[in-house]
Amino acid sequence: MSLLYNIGIHLTHFGLECVSPFNSKIRKGNIGRSNTFDILKNKLTKNDKTLWFHCASLGEYEQGLPVFKALRQHYANHKIVLSFFSPSGYEIRKHTPIADVVVYLPLDTKKNAKLFLDIVNPELTVFVKYDIWPNFLKQLKERKLRAILISAAFRKNQSFFKFYGKQLREALFAFEHIFTQNESSKQLLESINYKNVTVSGDTRFDRVYSQLEQDNTLNFISEFKQDKLCVVAGSTWPEGEDLFINYINSNSLNDVKFIIAPHNIKSAQITNLKNKLNVKTVLFSEKESVNITDAKVFIIDTIGILTKIYNYADIAYVGGALGNSGLHNTLEPAVFGVPIIIGNNHSKFPEAQALIDNHGMFSISNQKEFDEILIELIKNQSKRLETGKNNSVYIEKNKGAVIQILNYLRI
Secondary structure (H helix, E strand, O other), X not given: OOHHHHHHHXXXXXXXXXXXXXXXXXXXXXXXXXXXXXXXXXXXXXXXXEEEEEEOOHHHHHHHHHXXXXXXXXXXXXXXXXXXXXXXXXXXXXXXXXXXXXXXXXXXXXXXXXXXXXXXXXXXXXXXXXXXXXHHHHHHHHOOOEEEEEEEOOOOOOHHHOOOOHHHHHHHOOOOEEEEOOHHHHHHHHHOOOXXXXXXXXXXXXXXXXXXXXXXXXXXXXXXXXXXXXEEXXXXXXXXXXXXXXXXXXXXXXXXEEEEEEOOOOHHHHHHHHHHOOOOEEEHHHOOOOOOOOOOEEEOOXXXXXXXXXXXXXXXXXXXXXXXXXXXXXXXXXXXXXXXXXXXXXXXXXXXXXXXHOOOEEEOOOHHHHHHHHHHHHHOHHHHHHHHHHHHHHHHHHOOHHHHHHHHOOO
């Protein structure tokens, strides 16, 4: 592996250590990675047969979950190791029943890669989407251990496809097969002479479609919504919340209710959001002690229930694309057949453009555009129902990636 890459990894480690006293998220990651090998040694023996699933963060975990569930069922006698790089994935899913052992992935040094695989020695490794770690992958290849990459999405400006990306390109060849989300990713892989590739689509479609088979009832949301039209704003950031604050404070439609589920649920931000609203607003954390039926706005200051809340939406807004944080999951509300509003910074999310082209999603860049489309969707029931239906049909047509992956694995 490239000397510069390895030097860079060690410099990254040094930088993370320096920053960790001032950043709680980085500090959690550093502490978690320092405990990884002890956890693995305590929970695995040399006689255990294992599988290894790796995800960058929570989004990739949800993306891979349909495949993980199928492999968990098929390999019932294996121990499954699930690794995350980001605390946002590890902290939320560290007790998932999908895995026997959940750990932070150590930094991608040669030493860490060798020690990790000495302990885990997986019969099959599954990476999700884009988290490519060259030293770990090189070790998998040298040990002739099976590895696949699922729901991969590549762009031509990535290092793999540049003249200086030779060493990183080689890491991709550790995968015996790569399942891509789209044809353009397949073509990019073929341009570097990687041939074992299948366009299977995105496993997220299977993941969100399975939500329809679950019980999505939340009695307190039913109590809040009653028979009113409901707008759900999911995974919001301040720039998106400002749009809602201005709209709600300027409009007095009594037959519309709003649910806002911020991405950041720190108490200071939640309090600030609530205080800016000039209508009756209740928090999830106080729902047992107040009357929520006559509230106009319900702020969800907890995590883990947003997907079910989308089931109650007549219109949805998904945050992230007005700023630089990245668009959050638009497929979760789409599966429930509701129209969706997003910001305009969505170029890295092909499913967003597909939903826009399919006339189920609307991209806005300012308050005026937001107000116009929201008012139209509120007042025009036929457009609201038609555009929402376009989204549910789109999800239905694009599921099926999991079947292709399992067929390849002969499961």
